[in-house]
Amino acid sequence: MNKKNYSIFFSYVNETQKGILHYISFKFLCLCLYMIGFYYVFLNNSSENSSSEIVKNCNIYKRNLVQVEKNNKGSKVKESLKLKKEDSDKSIDNVNDIKYNEQKIQENIYTINNDIENTNVKNERNIFISSINNNDMSKNLTEKELYEVLNSLEECPSNEDLRKIWTNTLTVAKGGFDDIQKELKELIQEYLDNDIYPIFRCIKGKFGYGSIWEENIFRFYRTVANEEVQYSNDFYRLINDEHTLEDILKFIYSFLEHFKTLKKELQEEHQKQLLQKIEQKVNK
Template identity: 60%
Template sequence: MNNKKNCTIFPVYRSNEIQKGTLYYISFKLLCLSLYIIGFYYVLLNNSLENGSLEISKNCNIYKRNLVQVEKSKGQKSKKHLKHRKDVNKTKDNENNIKGNAQQVDENKNSIKNNGENSNVEKKSNVSTCNINYNDMSKNLTETELYEVLNSFEECPPNDDLRNIWNHSLAVAKEGFDNILKELKGKIQNYLDNDIQLKNGKLLYKDTWDRIVLKFCRTVAIEEAEYTRKFYSLINDKHTINDVVKLIYSFIENFNTLKEELHENCEKELLENVNKIANRKKY
């Protein structure tokens, strides 16, 4: 009886043990499988994270390099731009300095010129009370202006000034000589228009006229040279302004007399010669 019970109990117990063992085995396998899967995914995830981190790190490095290059480029451009601006500013400063220097030079020139003019005016005012610039030889003084200058001197001017005054005096004294010649030529113009040609090729009336002009001009030149010699002898020696004024007055007066004499004498001689030629032609 007891043996039957034992036989009955043990198989049941064994069966339970087997079932439990099987369950434990299956559970263990599931646990291992789960651990394997978890480990696999962990490794996979870890690799992915490492790769992602590496990629991110690479991208960060690339981004940093690009950023550095951009900053360098900006820095170079900024330096170039700054240098360009400095060059432009320097050029502008140089131009402004040049303009300023040129303006300063012009101002200095004007200042020097004004000082020179003021000095000349002061110098003239000390010598002459006249405002006529007798040292300007671009135009001749009239007879009235010349007399005004001569009468305005309080003291004798320098010899250079006196030479200019003498040149004005020559121009005043010789005024009218050309008009005399034109008038004389007009009196025989009809004969000159109907001139007679000689065998030697000369024109008879023209040759007569040329001799009168030569005599006229030679007389004027001799008188001018004589008075010029007297003038320079005077100013190169001791002289006063009164001595100079007297000589110039005498020169102009004598030349006015000479004009009248030459006009009269040359006209008389010219007409006599022309009439002689005309009378010979009749016969």
């Protein structure tokens, strides 16, 4: 009986222990599963967060990279523009240097030419002064040469030299009167060629066309001679009194201009008178 009860009790104890073991094993298993699940969820969240962080970092990196590229491009563009501007400035400077050098060359050429021209004028003046000092009046100056000599004077010459200069001035001023005489004569040459005056000095109290011409040209040159004498007297009075180089030049220039005007006036006046007298002669 006791053995039987003991066996039953022992069996119950064994069953109880097995139940406890099973419960503990089940509890451990559940705990393990919970830990595994928790760890899985943790890893999954970590992975997602890590991926999100990686994506975020990648985006930031891309933005930074794009910004760097933009900055690099901007820097390169600025550098390129700067280089182009520097090249342009250098080109402009080079062009300006070339223009400046060309201008300097032209100025030097102009200066050299002026020096040569001034030297030639001074040489001509010296030759002329030397010539008049030696009383060599065989070579008369042209109008251009006379003006060059007058313009080159730096101080007033002596009265003797001024008289010789005046002689050349008169020669230049009277140049062209012979041409006027020829032109006037050509106007009535037809009448002069058929004139009877050379054979008979008078026919029925009438003189020929030659006398009309001679009278006209006499009055022409008388006017010129009177002007020459008047201006010469004024010039000699000027140089015998106190005078400056400016006074001398002013007088000579005004005289030359006056004689240019006189030539035109005399030609017009005597041409008109000559033709009128010829017409009157023909109509008689």
